[in-house]
Amino acid sequence: MTRQKADLLQGTLDMLILKAVSLGPLHGYGIIQRLRQMSGEMLEVEQGSLYPALYRIEQKGWVSSKWEVNETNRRAKFYALTRAGRRQLEDEEASWDRLVLAIAKVRQTT
């Protein structure tokens, strides 16, 4: 299928997840909601994208997870940013800034 306008670009999802979790431990479903809210309804992450990403990110040691009971009395797996995750977030943000800058340079070339 053709890529939809709202779709994420490969490589940005990890940064967004890490950023969302950096504001406090959160479970998967909540991450989707928080990202939607943080982006002003501009981003809608699919569950089928999020959960594999969370697994991947946890394997890399950037988040840790714990089963807990949330505020509505349901079991949910809460993810928290690790120290390595914070470093990774900073790295990814720096890379993102570089890319945005590089593309801006290309675009302003006449």
Next chain:
Amino acid sequence: MTRQKADLLQGTLDMLILKAVSLGPLHGYGIIQRLRQMSGEMLEVEQGSLYPALYRIEQKGWVSSKWEVNETNRRAKFYALTRAGRRQLEDEEASWDRLVLAIAKVRQTT
């Protein structure tokens, strides 16, 4: 392997190619050089990424190609932006701007 800092994000390459070609018809090898220059040496597109992308983009009708002889007396396939390509470039730039904005919003959330 881990993604390198300088790597492109999937989905941005088409926009960059279209932009490079929008400044005048150019062959593949030259596109790489022009993009490197336009980005202030920040972007280095691999040949193995560029040529498949050019093929894809031509299939979609966003560029047309013609074998010609370049200024150094070598045969080279020159790509030119089509009308549809210009529209596509505008669309991709708008999508890019939206994504950059959305991510900026996420990042400025405290």
Next chain:
DNA sequence: TACCATGCTTTGACTTTCTAGGCATACTCG
């Protein structure tokens, strides 16, 4: 002659994301 820069192409692997489901539990409302 040998080499180097230019120029196009292909192959295979890899990663990420999306679509499209399935499964389970808590709560609410008729």
Next chain:
DNA sequence: CGAGTATGCCTAGAAAGTCAAAGCATGGTA
């Protein structure tokens, strides 16, 4: 009590894009 809805996690399969690493050919130069 029963049905529906929102919440919450997970997986399989496919699609797509990018990269690394090659190969091949030609023109100019030492």
